[in-house]
Amino acid sequence: MLSLQNQFGLDQINFGLLVLRLVLGLFLAYHGYNKVFGQGGLSGTASWFGSIGMKWPKWQARMAAATEIGAGVLLALGLLTPLAAAGVIGVMVVAIYMSHLKVGFFVFLPNQGWEYCATIALGALAVGAMGPGEWSIDNAIDFTISGWGALLVTAVLGIGGAALQLATSYRPAPKS
Numbered sequence: 041m042l043s044l045q046n047q048f049g050l051d052q053i054n055f056g057l058l059v060l061r062l063v064l065g066l067f068l069a070y071h072g073y074n075k076v077f078g079q080g081g082l083s084g085t086a087s088w089f090g091s092i093g094m095k096w097p098k099w100q101a102r103m104a105a106a107t108e109i110g111a112g113v114l115l116a117l118g119l120l121t122p123l124a125a126a127g128v129i130g131v132m133v134v135a136i137y138m139s140h141l142k143v144g145f146f147v148f149l150p151n152q153g154w155e156y157c158a159t160i161a162l163g164a165l166a167v168g169a170m171g172p173g174e175w176s177i178d179n180a181i182d183f184t185i186s187g188w189g190a191l192l193v194t195a196v197l198g199i200g201g202a203a204l205q206l207a208t209s210y211r212p213a214p215k216s
Contacts, residue, residue, distance in 0.1 A: 050174070057173035058118075064163050065116030068128055072108025075101060092138055093212035100209060107131050115167065118176020122185050122193040125168030129198025132161035134205055161198070168194030 075085045082101050089104070090097035111127025114120055140154035147156040169191035172178050185193055 054173040054175045057170065058175045060163060060167055061118055061172060062116050064128065064160060065112040069109045069112030072105045072112060075105035093210055095209045095211050118172030118178050121172040121178050122168045122190050125164040125194045126197035126201065128164035129161045130201035132157045133199060133202035137206060165194060
């Protein structure tokens, strides 16, 4: 059986990883930017976080925006890729748990289901597992976490970070 490199060519693999990194990373960074500078700004984002049961909503708004912008830009650049991908996964897991899981699967449902956030998280997991490719800053500076180790770092830090945030910060209102 031919390897992916022989079957498709390394340039196509690097191009595919670049496109995936740019789309996932820059779209998420822009989403974080919107939390800061969009309608309502950080105060509106903080109010929303408070309304869904997050402790310290002003801190949560800043942390979510910073993670989305920071992890998104790092992923797009292919810099510290397993850590960047973990940040993307963490944000998406929290979003799924907090807002989208109860709605259902499909994004077109009222209040949006979890399919879109899961797609972003799994795309980040794939990039974290495969690595950023040769067309990345990680490759230029010879930063490598590869193979199953990269997958493990990405998954454990992403899911673990989300679990830690939810365990320390989520306090839903008691059901009446």
